[in-house]
Amino acid sequence: MDAVFKALADPTRRLLLDRLRQQNGQTLRQLCEHLEMARQSATQHLDLLQQANLVTVVRRGRERLHYLNPAPIHEIEQRWISGFDKPRLHAISAIKNQAEEQAMINTTASAPSYVYVTYIRASAEQVWQALTDADLTARYWGHANVSDWQPGSTWEHQRLDGSGPDVVGRVLHTEPPTRLVITFEAPGEEAADGPSVVTFLVEPHHDIVRLTVTHENLTDPAMLNGISQGWPAVLANLKSLLETGEVLPHAPWDMAQSCASQWGAASSRS
Known part of the structure; x- marks a missing residue:
């Protein structure tokens, strides 16, 4: 879990995860469109997120599509959060998941959902x-x-x-x-x-x-x-x-x- 917390500590990497949460399955070019940094720097941040298993890459032809992987976040939630106020947190999570699911449905048909x-x-x-x-x-x-x-x-x-x-x-x-x-x-x-x-x-x-x-x-x-x-x-x-x-x-x-x-x-x- 150390790699996950280290990856989440940087605001740029959190921004990249937020962008994938809004629209999953983006290329490096799409992720860099609104970032004030070189593609090489963005690639280094994505590499750290991938090493922490927060992002996974799926190859489609010549493109590399980036996806938010929920597994490490789920582990953090189970270990550090879920025991405190389960009913209220489940309600918040249900609302959040519904919004994210709709965003994932709206991605292009050629990309995995x-x-x-x-x-x-x-x-x-x-x-x-x-x-x-x-x-x-x-x-x-x-x-x-x-x-x-x-x-x-x-x-x-x-x-x-x-x-x-x-x-x-x-x-x-x-x-x-x-x-x-x-x-x-x-x-x-x-x-x-x-x-x-x-x-x-x-x-x-x-x-x-x-x-x-x-x-x-x-x-x-x-x-x-x-x-x-x-x-x-x-x-x-x-x-x-x-x-x-x-x-x-x-x-x-x-x-x-x-x-x-x-x-x-x-x-x-x-």
Whole structure:
């Protein structure tokens, strides 16, 4: 966390994060438009933000798109803030998130709408297996992801009771063990702009892996809100399983529902 606090201590770096919060997925040129500094200086600030995992870079052709990564901020909130006044803070956070989600929806259609990065002590092969093995996904996700994972094949996010899939799609691209691209939609759903698309990028480095998940072509703020809560919970469970051999003691996606219920009860009493 020292790198995060050091990165946040500089007003220029906070300004860069604010600009990404207003519009995610910007190039270096876009970020420098209203900064009174050379591109080289801005690049140095962005490098520090990237080292602190506050910013992640996604390459699209010759461009480098910069995204605000919420994971370190979330860790600070959990450790230093959330214990003080949870109901009121959850209400403020909900208002803030709604504004940010609308801003993210308004970004260009060619850019990912949501990006999340996590680091896992595992090999690329282990992470790939965790993403594509039906038995492993059932352990950390509560659903079995079923497919042969060949380009053009279908895949299903199947309930464990056999009552049917909650999500379906097609495999668009696969490069084991580093890259998997799939469509992601509810059964029978046909969005006007096509299904949303999820990309898993697995980057090994010595004995750890950086896993980047991008989810693009989201249809509305409600879908963005759902995946913004869902992906961190699922990936935290995956990380726990690979690093400790066990999933988290409680399903992490239930936490957001519990917090929402607590806030609703507190609001009704006030």
